[in-house]
Amino acid sequence: VQLVESGGGMVQPGGSLTLSCAASGFTFSSYDMNWVRQAPGKGPEWVSSSPDGVKKYYQDSVKGRFTISRDSALNTLVLEMNSLKPEDTALYYCARGSAAAGYDFWGQGTQVTVSS
Numbered sequence: 331v332q333l334v335e336s337g338g339g340m341v342q343p344g345g346s347l348t349l350s351c352a353a354s355g356f357t358f359s360s361y362d363m364n365w366v367r368q369a370p371g372k373g374p375e376w377v378s379s380s381p382d383g384v385k386k387y388y389q390d391s392v393k394g395r396f397t398i399s400r401d402s403a404l405n406t407l408v409l410e411m412n413s414l415k416p417e418d419t420a421l422y423y424c425a426r427g428s429a430a431a432g433y434d435f436w437g438q439g440t441q442v443t444v445s446s
Contacts, residue, residue, distance in 0.1 A: 359382075
């Protein structure tokens with residue numbers, strides 16, 4: 331199993347970024363996929379998940395600003411992030427699994443920094 335994130339960077343408040351996670355080594359369509367972030371000095375925080383590309387779930391603080399999507403043909407998970415705030419600054423991970431059952435595989439993370 332391999333999960334490789336990309337797309338992070340530094341943006342000003344109000345800006346946008348799109349994160350991608352390329353998945354390989356397993357049947358992508360059979361698993362819940364998630365975005366989890368970790369801010370400096372804090373523990374991991376679930377951001378969004380999509381078990382099937384139709385159902386989509388978001389943490390309250392990102393609802394209306396972030397959009398998760400998945401492409402089973404390309405084995406890719408995407409997180410579109412708009413209206414970014416400084417408090418969105420974190421290392422963003424793609425993770426397989428669920429909060430209830432546990433995340434069994436994680437990518438290496440991609441850094442998102444929101445600062446003026």
